[in-house]
Amino acid sequence: MAPALEAQVQEEEQSLPQNNNFYNSLNDATHRSKVTVIGSGNWGSVASKLIASNTLRLASFHDEVRMWVYEETLPSGEKLTDVINRTNENVKYLPGIKLGQNVVADPDLENAVRDSNMLVFVTPHQFVEGICKRLVGKIREDAEAISLVKGMEVKMEGPCMISTLISQQLGINCSVLMGANIANEIAVEKFSEATVGYRNNREVAERWVQLFYTPYFIVTAAQDVEGVELCGTLKNVVAIAAGFLYCFVDGLEMGNNTKAAIMRLGLREMKAFSKLLFPSVKDSTFFESCGVADLITTCLGGRNRKVAEAYARNGGKRSFDELEAEMLQGQKLQGVSTASEVYEVLSHRGWLELFPLFSTVHEICSGLLPPSAIVEYSEKLPRSF
Ligand SMILES: NC(=O)c1ccc[n+]([C@@H]2O[C@H](COP(=O)([O-])OP(=O)(O)OC[C@H]3O[C@@H](n4cnc5c(N)ncnc54)[C@H](O)[C@@H]3O)[C@@H](O)[C@H]2O)c1
Ligand SMILES: O=P(O)(O)OC[C@H](O)CO
Incomplete structure (x- = not known):
């Protein structure tokens, strides 16, 4: 990385929140956050890789990251999930990139979200509503969500952002993460930036920043979900x-x-x-x-x-x-x-x-x-x- 960027990364890392109550409670092993990534396409796989590198490094997260896979059969006759778990690669949507041994692919949506309190939505937008319907009553009440989905729905009542759809269907808060993020570039650790949009809880936003932030993926928070x-x-x-x-x-x-x-x-x-x-x-x-x-x-x-x-x-x-x-x-x-x-x-x-x-x-x-x-x-x- 260029020296100027490296300096910026160090400065931003130092400015990350370290000592507030939110983090103190999470540093207690009994309150470790468990993360599920809902989606395993091109960006979903890269997001899992980013997250998995941080959950291993940071004590306030469970190491394992569950990644829900919309199951499909590959031309070889094998199930995509089986191949991901055997090779640690999403051979269809992100070939050639190791996701991290702590990423576990799971084709069972209900099982994938069980016990998780941090839900990362990252599927094409047309599938989110159907997924949420299947998740009603199946997630933890204290779960927080973040949407990496770029898209919107139009309802009888008017336009509905995907984060709103997730919030309304599941009764949980939903932040967003968007940015100049062509997934294949981030997969090979080329420098990129992203923005977490949050509604009103800065601590929650900082928690998401912590989950995604790496020296090559700089994340900042903005209080402007919409x-x-x-x-x-x-x-x-x-x-x-x-x-x-x-x-x-x-x-x-x-x-x-x-x-x-x-x-x-x-x-x-x-x-x-x-x-x-x-x-x-x-x-x-x-x-x-x-x-x-x-x-x-x-x-x-x-x-x-x-x-x-x-x-x-x-x-x-x-x-x-x-x-x-x-x-x-x-x-x-x-x-x-x-x-x-x-x-x-x-x-x-x-x-x-x-x-x-x-x-x-x-x-x-x-x-x-x-x-x-x-x-x-x-x-x-x-x-x-
Ligand atoms: N790829 C990128 O570079 C990139 C970067 C930033 C944001 N995004 C956004 O992230 C979101 C997800 O994109 P992606 O690149 O991960 O996905 P993708 O374009 O690779 O989409 C394919 C995914 O959709 C799944 N799928 C197919 N049919 C399905 C169904 N009926 N139900 C549920 N899932 C189904 C496939 O299994 C696969 O995981 C999109 O909104 C996209 O705009 C993508
Ligand atoms: O490949 P696109 O056009 O879906 O864009 C990918 C990302 O959204 C870029 O940030």
């Missing part, structure tokens, strides 16, 4: 726009400045949408890792951007589902469904004209407009903004 979560959710829609646009950039008179313009305009819509939904969202949140940094990394190297670029290259003739299956092999995109969920909110509230980028993305994804419409959108930018 702001942090909306950043992580909405940047996926901008990444789809970036993918469409990047397909055309080289053939047209567009360059890096154009790529940057779509990110800036996307950030503006992210901020405006977040604040319209939740006036409490703080401006400062957009400058944390969960904000501008996540937007940049996703538009540069994320799955949403790559698949959207392929969609545009094929002139919209191959569906997102088909491209997702071919390019991601079981991993899931969040941006297309999030664009649809955002569009539903915009239409319902009469805000479509306020969000031309978000609207155009959904209209392209749903086949109402051709992918080239993103170029026309971009050419109108000087007049629109």
Whole structure:
């Protein structure tokens, strides 16, 4: 690691809370926290690896980390869970990376959460509600949750953030962790940052920071659950726009400045949408890792951007589902469904004209407009903004 970063890491480690009552009680072996990771995809596996390195190191956690696996049979005929437990690798979603011997894969959801008081949700957002329904009455009453899930649901009553869904269904508090976190980079311990968003209990936020923080994964806390979560959710829609646009950039008179313009305009819509939904969202949140940094990394190297670029290259003739299956092999995109969920909110509230980028993305994804419409959108930018 570069010396400047190393110094920053040391400084941040020293600033981590050490001596408050919350930690003192947890340092008692009888109060050790037990952690379950609900999800074992690409990011779920990396999150398990990060957590497992800390639960071994810190006395206030049980060493073992349970990782719930949505079971599947591999082409070899073996169960994914069995292979993870035999090889210590998630050979399908994170091949080549050892998770840590203290990670135990478990296909039984109820068993996986038994006795755990720290629940880490990290599945594609479309599966969270079904998982929560199965967990009702099965978790500890004093459990705390954190969501690493980037996405939202739209209900009859209006938009519902995933952390709210978890809180409401399970009757527990739910924080969030979002950031510029392309999982494959963190898996090989490349330096990254993340933001924990919390509601009002700073000690709980610090506990989550402690669970995830490593010298190569710097985590800071922000008291703005909705702001942090909306950043992580909405940047996926901008990444789809970036993918469409990047397909055309080289053939047209567009360059890096154009790529940057779509990110800036996307950030503006992210901020405006977040604040319209939740006036409490703080401006400062957009400058944390969960904000501008996540937007940049996703538009540069994320799955949403790559698949959207392929969609545009094929002139919209191959569906997102088909491209997702071919390019991601079981991993899931969040941006297309999030664009649809955002569009539903915009239409319902009469805000479509306020969000031309978000609207155009959904209209392209749903086949109402051709992918080239993103170029026309971009050419109108000087007049629109
Ligand atoms: N991968 C990343 O780089 C990354 C980084 C940060 C945040 N995230 C976010 O984390 C969340 C999880 O992403 P991921 O990369 O871990 O997953 P992934 O994209 O690898 O998704 C596949 C996972 O979904 C599971 N799955 C498939 N069908 C299921 C079902 N019916 N019920 C439950 N699970 C099912 C699969 O078993 C697998 O574990 C997403 O919201 C994503 O946006 C991902
Ligand atoms: O690969 P994506 O597009 O799902 O993005 C991954 C992460 O969210 C980046 O922080």
